Amino acid sequence: MTIKISIDCMGGDHGPSVTIPAAISFSRQMPDVELILVGLEDVIRAELKKHGADTLPRITIQHASEQVAMDDPLEVALRRKKDSSMRVAIEQVKDGKAQAAVSAGNTGALMAVSRYVLKTMAGVDRPAICSILPNEKGGPTYMLDLGANVDCEPHHLHQFAIMGSVLVHAMEGIDKPTIGLLNVGTEDIKGNELVKATAKLLQADKERGALNYYGNVEGTDIFKGTVDLVVCDGFVGNVTLKAMEGLGHFMKTVITTEFKRNFLTMLGAVIAGGALKAMKNKFNPSRYNGAGLLGLRGLVFKSHGGADAYAFEWALRRAYEAAKNDVQAQVATMIAELMPRGAEPTQEQA
Amino acid sequence: MTIKISIDCMGGDHGPSVTIPAAISFSRQMPDVELILVGLEDVIRAELKKHGADTLPRITIQHASEQVAMDDPLEVALRRKKDSSMRVAIEQVKDGKAQAAVSAGNTGALMAVSRYVLKTMAGVDRPAICSILPNEKGGPTYMLDLGANVDCEPHHLHQFAIMGSVLVHAMEGIDKPTIGLLNVGTEDIKGNELVKATAKLLQADKERGALNYYGNVEGTDIFKGTVDLVVCDGFVGNVTLKAMEGLGHFMKTVITTEFKRNFLTMLGAVIAGGALKAMKNKFNPSRYNGAGLLGLRGLVFKSHGGADAYAFEWALRRAYEAAKNDVQAQVATMIAELMPRGAEPTQEQA
Incomplete structure (x- = not known):
């Protein structure tokens, strides 16, 4: 089974200069991975070319015209930048085009946008x-x-x-x-x-x-x-x-x-x-980079904002393993069993 | 000016086998220090002798018949063991016989006994x-x-x-x-x-x-x-x-x-x-061992329970420096100035 991961290429302190080399390296190692690179198409294409990877199979580009800055207030990330690379990357998960999204953007914004786009899993009060x-x-x-x-x-x-x-x-x-x-x-x-x-x-x-x-x-x-x-x-x-x-x-x-x-x-x-x-x-x-946002109706992983390409690749690996292990479906099923309130679980996007 | 420090010799994971060698070493280095060793007199005397220090000047022994165990409930430390080495060491400060007490005993017990014996400084709700x-x-x-x-x-x-x-x-x-x-x-x-x-x-x-x-x-x-x-x-x-x-x-x-x-x-x-x-x-x-209990009407320093002699000596040094710098009087004066409620400070035991 192919694992599809969407990447917010513009996020983090370093943006495409970190996310693209990490994506290329990861893609070359993992034959069962398809990557969707989200962000300014021109910039992404130029960065791919720089690394001699403009013709790599299993990598596609999804254009997004805006980006969430590290110091953007939640308000801006959530309501004003509707075509941000962060949001579009998460939307790939919502639309079933990717099994997990990875971003090195601002944690607060990532959580807020993820909650807004994916919604919280039934039975869960707060994602963590x-x-x-x-x-x-x-x-x-x-x-x-x-x-x-x-x-x-x-x-x-x-x-x-x-x-x-x-x-x-x-x-x-x-x-x-x-x-x-x-x-x-x-x-x-x-x-x-x-x-x-x-x-x-x-x-x-x-x-x-x-x-x-x-x-x-x-x-x-x-x-x-x-x-x-x-x-x-x-x-x-x-x-x-x-x-x-x-x-x-x-x-x-x-x-x-x-x-x-x-x-x-x-x-x-x-x-x-x-x-x-x-x-x-x-x-x-770096080897421990990649934190999971749990309790959402879809998998989102957060890389450290200051991550280098090596560290970002670890976050990709984490997302890949979670998707491969079907974490989303398992969490949904077990939440339904374990949550004392007995709410209905939602298994979509799993 | 001589600095007098009382030591709970029975406290900590190792008791006298750590506290006594530390006291001896510290006393030999610091000619302006007088130490009061508190605990079972026989045990302390034997330990001093073992280290060839039974005739050291500026060291006195204060007998205390009980000791607070590391796992004693507060209740026991506070109400039942009234002749514990911890309590007697703190009483030396209350009675003006020492400017600071040092113990490696249970933190909760040390704070509780210190509050009980010394009382909280006027204007302070909770020692820290x-x-x-x-x-x-x-x-x-x-x-x-x-x-x-x-x-x-x-x-x-x-x-x-x-x-x-x-x-x-x-x-x-x-x-x-x-x-x-x-x-x-x-x-x-x-x-x-x-x-x-x-x-x-x-x-x-x-x-x-x-x-x-x-x-x-x-x-x-x-x-x-x-x-x-x-x-x-x-x-x-x-x-x-x-x-x-x-x-x-x-x-x-x-x-x-x-x-x-x-x-x-x-x-x-x-x-x-x-x-x-x-x-x-x-x-x-070890070099950072020795935490101050602040907000009491007297100086008490807490050593890590598992401290070795080298680390315990650092706690003694910390207590010595606090006493030498007249921390108690300064805290009392400045608390009176700074605390918004403007309660009367107590400068006794300073």
Whole structure:
């Protein structure tokens, strides 16, 4: 089966100079992928030509006359730029022309436009953003919400747990993924009002066999790989993710500076090259680029705005895997089973 | 002037085997320090002897018959163990026998016992925990609250900003420290209800010249050193801090594993030894051990429970510097000036 992915080529800090080379490279590796490049046709065509890829099969161009700027207010992205590359890319999913859309544009705009165009899945109050992080066990730790919902009620976190659990199941083939509630301590008495109330909902789901709720986890558990999925509100998730990004950058700066300090340290770095390269690979945030917008009637993946072509390609890969694993249909089916309210699921665009 | 510090020698994961060697080493380095070692006298005396320090001047022992276990409920720490080493150490501050107390015991118990024994400073609703983190500019970033208050109102965060600002001023000699409000984005429209309302209070203080409010900061700014002080609620602060601790541990594991992989990488590590050592120094969380409990009528510092002697010594150093810089009196005076409610400050135990 061919997997079709639409790409917002104009989004992100670098636009086509990043998205097009990534698309070309990805297309060359994946014979079962068809890509729809969305944006200014002339610009896209010129960029393809620049990379000697103007005659690549399985790549088509879908013209869109506008683009959402990184600092555009939601209002503008949503109501004024109706022919933006972001929106047209998402419309490809709505119209069944693509199974997933990928954009490196402004997160708020992407979520708003996705909700507007695709609509929220039946039974879901609020879509959430889910990403993966590396852990000490060698596997990914899934974490959500990472910023879509900064003020949450317990039933929102409960829904995040359900959606995230289904995503992990579909992507990793884990039957009942373990779910941890991010908290300031592991004991039941710990936490703010939000997580204490959420814990009760998750515990009830565990008792009825619906979710594999592990209990509270702490910040350290994200990297220990204690659970498959870490659930938190979007404020906590976003701040935590960015703090880790900041620490990673700081460490990289110090490592680079220290190894370049003098001849001996440089020599050491050259000799230990394999170790440094392996470290770089393990910590490279590029490899974890590509966050899923969950709870919509269609698959949308968000790349980091500052991603380079290598990182953007990882976001494409994430979207591809989600489509190939039929995540959309699985989420819709399982949401219908698991959501306590028992709303009708919508399986269109799956 | 001699600085007197009382030490809860029984607290933490390791008790006297960590606290006593740290105290001995610190005492030998600091001729203007007097230490009061609090705990089981026999145990302390034996540990001192073991390290050939049973006749050290400027060290006295204060017997306390009980100890707060790391998993004791607050109730037990507070009401049942009235002769605990933690409590007696804090009482030394209350009685004017020490200018600061240091404990590696359970954070919740330490805060509860400190509040009970010392009382909260006039004008302060809730004490907070403030620690420092390294940043790319080479200076420390102060951050609070790190876990004392998991459910906050805007006026609590406002008070944290004031207390933290005074601490940075007293410890770093910075006239008007810059204050950042931890948020999911830098724009004014970003954030949850709590931070949006807090931003208004801080902005008003900036306009009347009381605080040097910088605006919103993101997780990445903690390590960039964008501001001197980062303010957040205790839930966000605690989760973020532990996530960073987890990432640091993960990176250390990977670095160690990779460098030990084969002969060449090991050789590289030996040759680049200076670089690795410098990195280790910069990232060593031990050097940032020692969080201040702010807003009490006396100085109390909390060491990480799992601290080794080297790390515990840093907590002692932090307490020493706070006492030497007369932080307590400065906080009391400035709280009186800055707190909008204009309550009477209490300067005792300063």
